[in-house]
Amino acid sequence: MTVATGVRGEDRQNAIAGWLFMTPTLLIFSVFIIIPIIAAVYFSMTNWNGISPPAEANFIGLDNYKAILTEPGIRQTDFFTALKNTTYFALGVVPMQTILSLLLAVVVNQSLLRFKSFFRTTYYFPSITSSVAISLMFLFFYQKSGLVNQVLGTLTFGAWEPIAWMADPRGLIHIVLSWFGLTIQTAPDFLTQTDLFGVTLWSWISGPSVALTGIMIMNTWTTIGTMMIIFLAALQDIPNFVYEASQIDGASPWTQFRRITLPMLRPTMFFVVTLGLIGTYQVFDQIYVMSSGGPAKTTLTIAYLVYRNGFNNSQMGLGAAIAIVLFIIIFALTMIQRRITGSEADN
Amino acid sequence: MATMSESIPQGSLRTRAGWATVKTLLSYGVLFLLALTFIYPFLLAIATSFKSLPEINQFPVSLIPKEISLEGYQRLLTFNVPRWTLNSALVAVFVTLGNLLFASLGGYALARIRFPGSKAVFLGILGTMMIPGIVLLIPMFIVLKMLGFVDTYAGLIVPKLITAFSIFLMKQFFESVPRELEEAARIDGATPLQIFARVVLPTAKPALVALIIFSFQGAWNDFMHPLIVITVNQQLFTLPLGLALLRGGMGQNLQWNSLMAGSMLTTLPMAIIFFIFQRYFIEGISYSGIKG
Numbered sequence: 001m002t003v004a005t006g007v008r009g010e011d012r013q014n015a016i017a018g019w020l021f022m023t024p025t026l027l028i029f030s031v032f033i034i035i036p037i038i039a040a041v042y043f044s045m046t047n048w049n050g051i052s053p054p055a056e057a058n059f060i061g062l063d064n065y066k067a068i069l070t071e072p073g074i075r076q077t078d079f080f081t082a083l084k085n086t087t088y089f090a091l092g093v094v095p096m097q098t099i100l101s102l103l104l105a106v107v108v109n110q111s112l113l114r115f116k117s118f119f120r121t122t123y124y125f126p127s128i129t130s131s132v133a134i135s136l137m138f139l140f141f142y143q144k145s146g147l148v149n150q151v152l153g154t155l156t157f158g159a160w161e162p163i164a165w166m167a168d169p170r171g172l173i174h175i176v177l178s179w180f181g182l183t184i185q186t187a188p189d190f191l192t193q194t195d196l197f198g199v200t201l202w203s204w205i206s207g208p209s210v211a212l213t214g215i216m217i218m219n220t221w222t223t224i225g226t227m228m229i230i231f232l233a234a235l236q237d238i239p240n241f242v243y244e245a246s247q248i249d250g251a252s253p254w255t256q257f258r259r260i261t262l263p264m265l266r267p268t269m270f271f272v273v274t275l276g277l278i279g280t281y282q283v284f285d286q287i288y289v290m291s292s293g294g295p296a297k298t299t300l301t302i303a304y305l306v307y308r309n310g311f312n313n314s315q316m317g318l319g320a321a322i323a324i325v326l327f328i329i330i331f332a333l334t335m336i337q338r339r340i341t342g343s344e345a346d347n
Numbered sequence: 348m349a350t351m352s353e354s355i356p357q358g359s360l361r362t363r364a365g366w367a368t369v370k371t372l373l374s375y376g377v378l379f380l381l382a383l384t385f386i387y388p389f390l391l392a393i394a395t396s397f398k399s400l401p402e403i404n405q406f407p408v409s410l411i412p413k414e415i416s417l418e419g420y421q422r423l424l425t426f427n428v429p430r431w432t433l434n435s436a437l438v439a440v441f442v443t444l445g446n447l448l449f450a451s452l453g454g455y456a457l458a459r460i461r462f463p464g465s466k467a468v469f470l471g472i473l474g475t476m477m478i479p480g481i482v483l484l485i486p487m488f489i490v491l492k493m494l495g496f497v498d499t500y501a502g503l504i505v506p507k508l509i510t511a512f513s514i515f516l517m518k519q520f521f522e523s524v525p526r527e528l529e530e531a532a533r534i535d536g537a538t539p540l541q542i543f544a545r546v547v548l549p550t551a552k553p554a555l556v557a558l559i560i561f562s563f564q565g566a567w568n569d570f571m572h573p574l575i576v577i578t579v580n581q582q583l584f585t586l587p588l589g590l591a592l593l594r595g596g597m598g599q600n601l602q603w604n605s606l607m608a609g610s611m612l613t614t615l616p617m618a619i620i621f622f623i624f625q626r627y628f629i630e631g632i633s634y635s636g637i638k639g
Contacts, residue, residue, distance in 0.1 A: 011461075017539035018462025021452040025509045026468070028449075031494075032506040033475050036486030043489060054489060104381070107374050115378075121625055122382045125389075128617050128628065130568040132587035133610035136594060137392045140603055147391060147408055221384075229629055253370075282481040285570045289591050303481040310485045311575065320485045327482040 043320045050316035057317065064321035069197075077198035079322060081297050082305040083329075084199060088208040089301065090280040092216045093223075098272055101224040105231035106261065120232070124225035131222075135289035138218045142166050148214075165214040169296035171206025172213060209298030215286050223279065227272050234268035235261070274334055281330050302326045389614070396420070396608035403603050419604025428609065430582060431589040435567055436616075438503045438585060442566035443559055445508030450558060451551065453509070454517025455543050459529070476511045480571065488575045498583060502576040507566060513558055520554035521547065557627045564617060586613050 044064055048057030068079040108119050126134060141147040142165035149162035177183070184192060184202060191202040208216060238261065246256055262269075284303040287293060293300035293308065302322065310319030390410055395403055399416040456462065457469050487506065488497075496502035524547055532546045573588040584592070590609045594601065621628060 013539060014460050015462045018456045018460040018465060021456035021460065021539075021543075022468055024449040025453040025472070025514060028506065028509050029472065029475060029511075032487060032490060033478065033483065036483055036490050037478065039489050040482070040486035043485070050488070054493065107378060110371075110374065113371075113374065113378075117625075119378050119382060120629065121622075122385050124625075124628070125385060125618075125621065128564055128568075128621050130570070130587050130610075130613045130617070132568075132570050132591050133613040136590065136606045136610045137388055139594075139601075140392070140395065140607065141388065145404055145406060147388075150407055225385075278479060282479050284481060288570075288574075289594060303484075306481060306484060307574075310488070316485055316489075323482045323485055327479060330479050331477070 040320045040324060043317055044324050045321075046317045048316045049314040050310060051314060060317070064318045065325070067318065068322055068325065072195075072198055075318065078297070078300065078305060079302075079325075080197040080199045081203075082300045082302045084204060084206075085208070085212060085298060086281055086283070086301045086303075089212060089216055089219075089283060090277060092208060092213070093219050093280045094273060094276040096216075096220045097223050097227055097276055098269065100220065101227035101272070102231050102265070102269075104224065104228045105235055106257070108228070109232055109235045120229070123228055126222045127225040129222075131285040132289055134218065134222055135286045138214070139166060139290050142214050163210065166211050166291055167295050168210035169294075169298045171209050171298070173205055173207030175210075176207075206298075209295070211291055211295055212299045215283070215290060215299060219280070219283065219286065223276075227275070230272055231265065231268060234265055238264045270338070273337060277333050277337065278330055281326065281333070302329075392607045393611055396604055396611050398604055400602060400604060416604070419602070419606075419608040422602060422605045423608055423612070426589070426593055427581065427584075428586070428589065428612070431584045431586045432612065434500075434503075434583060435586040437500070438507075438573075439563050439566040441504045442507045443562040445504070446510065446513040446562040447555060447558060449509040450513035450517045451548060451555070452543070453514045454519075455521050455547060457514065458518045458521035459526075459547075460539055472511050472514055476515075484571065484575060487572075491576060496576070498577055498580045500583065503573055503583070503585070507569075507572065510562075510565070513562060516558055516561070517551070517554060520551055524550055553627065553630070556624060557630060560620060560624055560627055563620065567617060568613075 043054070043057065045059060045061055046057035047060050047063075048054055067073065067075045069076065104123060107113075108116060108123075143149075144162050144164040146165075148165065149160065152160040153162065174183075177187075187202055191205075192200055194201045196204060242260055242264075243256060246260060251259065282303050283301050284307065287299055287301050287304045288307070291299040293304050303326070306319045306323045306326065308319075309315045309322065391408060394410050394412055396419050397415050397417070398412045399414065399418055402413060402416075457465060491497050491502050491506075494502075496505070528546055528550070529542050532542045537545070568587065569585070570587045570591065573585045574591075577583045577585075577588060581589075586609070590606070590613065593609065594606060597606075
């Protein structure tokens with residue numbers, strides 16, 4: 001009997017303590033995450049301008065969603081331009097950062113290598129630096145007379161023609177096409193006249209602009225340190241005897257990398273790619289500081305469009321709708337990517 | 348046959364040793380070259396912050412200013428930068444304290460206390476991690492406005508007092524603490540709060556240091572949250588927010604020495620913390636990274 005009441009008393013004590021310990025967290029999460037999310041879904045169906053009292057906003061159903069997704073007009077064009085830019089951004093940055101950080105991790109992880117902690121520290125340092133500070137630095141380097149053009153000039157023995165990176169709206173694929181004489185003037189009508197979601201086919205295939213490419217390079221530079229550390233930790237978890245056994249069987253380093261390292265790193269790879277996708281689809285600070293979406297809207301990303309609509313154009317409702325569409329896009333991408341690369345990661 | 352099978356391993360041994368040397372040299376070459384691309388930008392930014400405006404655009408760029416000029420830093424003083432620095436420090440300190448307290452409490456509860464609904468709470472917190480920060484931008488502003496938190500310190504601090512990441516860091520740490528420690532105290536009749544404060548928390552130093560570092564870094568570098576909280580009151584700007592608007596205010600006429608000076612001012616505190624505690628940074632990242 002005494003034992004039973006003792007246990008029951010302890011249960012009650014645990015219940016009280018558990019919920020008490022969680023209270024601050026639950027309170028802050030409810031007020032600043034859960035309620036805002038519900039509010040966002042509601043406000044995405046209103047025409048609230050962000051200035052008048054929220055209660056005065058008019059309910060307009062799915063009009064905001066129609067405006068960005070299906071109704072031809074500037075709002076649809078802006079949304080799909082932003083989607084295009086953000087997608088080029090992710091397509092460039094995610095593979096670059098994943099491959100480079102993996103290579104770095106493998107090289108730094110070599111058992112005989114000296115100065116290991118020096119390399120680790122150096123590569124990781126940009127990851128702890130403020131995004132605004134780094135953006136200002138690169139803004140400086142990307143000037144016409146800046147560091148990047150000078151380095152490229154030296155490497156090409158002066159053949160490189162300096163460009164004002166952040167003011168250059170030319171798409172990379174457009175530039176390559178122009179070498180073969182294909183420009184907007186000479187392109188066939190089906191490319192320049194066909195309109196898909198408010199953006200012409202010719203525009204869809206532009207590739208990232210020079211300005212966006214500059215930000216992509218900077219973003220890769222900033223993030224590979226973190227991802228290298230994640231890969232390094234995973235590499236150290238692969239037991240040494242696996243390599244030793246394969247060495248006895250005569251496996252070459254390349255075979256080891258392909259047959260042991262890569263498969264064992266699969267879950268980590270999934271994690272890094274997911275982090276990369278989530279990060280790139282939200283790129284904001286760098287755009288705000290370096291380009292404000294310009295030149296010619298070629299660095300307009302979805303996150304920046306959300307901000308611009310909500311806070312500069314007094315269209316909070318529209319901004320909220322774009323944010324929710326972005327959420328769905330990120331969620332879907334993560335799920336698709338999980339299907340492709342992650343099925344084994346779950347086991 | 349016998350001689351052949353002997354000579355093959357020998358030959359391959361020699362090439363293997365040669366290959367190893369080439370590989371090592373190549374590795375060092377690549378790694379040092381890459382290290383240079385990571386260090387040089389920071390050195391150039393520091394140098395530029397000490398140059399006068401005419402010298403900055405001289406060709407070619409140089410790492411050593413011909414004449415040390417404090418013009419860039421002096422101009423920052425006219426822009427209220429000391430106040431912004433103070434604001435950043437204040438916000439970062441309070442956010443860090445909040446995370447320390449609430450994440451150790453919450454993390455411990457989730458790791459060790461069996462209470463009804465703990466599984467649901469855990470899944471709920473996990474769920475909030477799936478929500479991208481940018482999606483919360485407008486909803487957060489709506490709530491801040493309703494609470495009267497726009498243009499206040501409370502708006503800068505309160506929403507950031509606890510993050511899902513901090514909770515997970517602490518939960519994972521507490522799961523690794525041996526249960527025997529608590530059992531002994533429980534038999535002596537200690538309450539959960541006593542066990543937590545006197546027995547478990549003192550063992551958590553490495554995790555708490557990692558938590559301090561990540562919370563401080565997050566708050567110090569944060570740009571998006573201050574951007575939406577502070578709309579008009581320049582007295583409440585944090586350093587990154589002030590810098591970004593400084594750049595915007597300069598239009599086409601960018602005064603690079605001041606912008607680089609501001610960037611370095613923002614970087615320096617994190618750099619100092621990083622070099623003192625780098626072991627904890629690396630551990631923290633790999634710790635949270637794997638479990639994701």
